[in-house]
Amino acid sequence: MIVWLNGTHGAGKTTTSALVQQLIPNSRVFDAEKVGETLMDITPGLPATDNFQHWPPWRPLVVETARRILDFTGGTLVMPMTVLVEQYWREISSGLAQHAIAVRHFVLHADQDTLRKRIAGDTVLGPNSPFRLQYLEPYAEAARTWLHTAGEVVETTHLTPAQAALQIAEALKRCEEQPAGVKPRR
Template identity: 75%
Template sequence: MIVWLNGTHGVGKTTTSALVQRLIPGSRVLDAEKVGETLMDITPGLPATDNFQHWAPWRPLVVDTARRVLEYTGGTLVMPMTVLVEEYWREISEGLAGHGVEVRHVVLHADPATLRTRILEDHAMGPSPFRLAYVDAYAEAARTWLHDAAHVVDTTDRTPQQVAEQVVATVNAVAPADARR
């Protein structure tokens, strides 16, 4: 099974994924961003883009990497990764389903004002123009498709530990037939 933690940059996916891993026995974190970083190392050769998710190989490579890791290790993968383009999410989730991999899609949510404040006050990464640039794109995806395609956990007034516990409770409460893709 995969617990896919979606949501915009700065909402807490990386922090939450480490905490979720501690709460789900036999789980591992697989950051799909590493697949994008690998593709970014292929220079020159790939078209210029502001987001490696736009490169066609990224999505099937994420699917193949995740399924092969699961075949090798078993257990649960916790995958923190922002995916705001519906077509890309469909390609990934349908690809995983085609390999018999169950996906529990959870969106970590915070309102735009809270997100901007968190990003601007982030002591580890500092104020990030890249992260700020995705706040409005997240709000649009949430409004048009993303919240309908996932279980939403509001992070606004929760500690990271509370968010992780809510994610695990959500994952455990979802029957396989009810898992959103």
């Protein structure tokens, strides 16, 4: 199984993913951004883009890498990765489905003011990273048009990462407890 944590920068994906991993037995964190970093290291470089997700190889490589990891380790992969283009999400989720890999897609959401404050106070990537700020409006648009219906929204505005992780782990546990054929509530 894959537990995909989506949402824009500042929503808490990276921090929450490490905490979710601690709550799910036999799980590992796999950041699909590493696949993008590998593509960025190709010399000479691939065609110029502002986001490695636009390179057509990225999506199938994420699927194949996740599949191979799960084939090797079993268990659950927790994947923190922002995907705001609906077509890209469909490519990834249908690719995983073709390999019979179950995906629970969670969207970590916080209001715009909270996101801006988190980005401004980031001590890891630095405050007010222009790269991170430029995704606030595309995230808002994706949330309005498709993203919040494609995943289970976890409102993180007033949650700590530990509380968000616990909420996700509890949602996963409830799903496991459902009788076969019963779809869990969102």
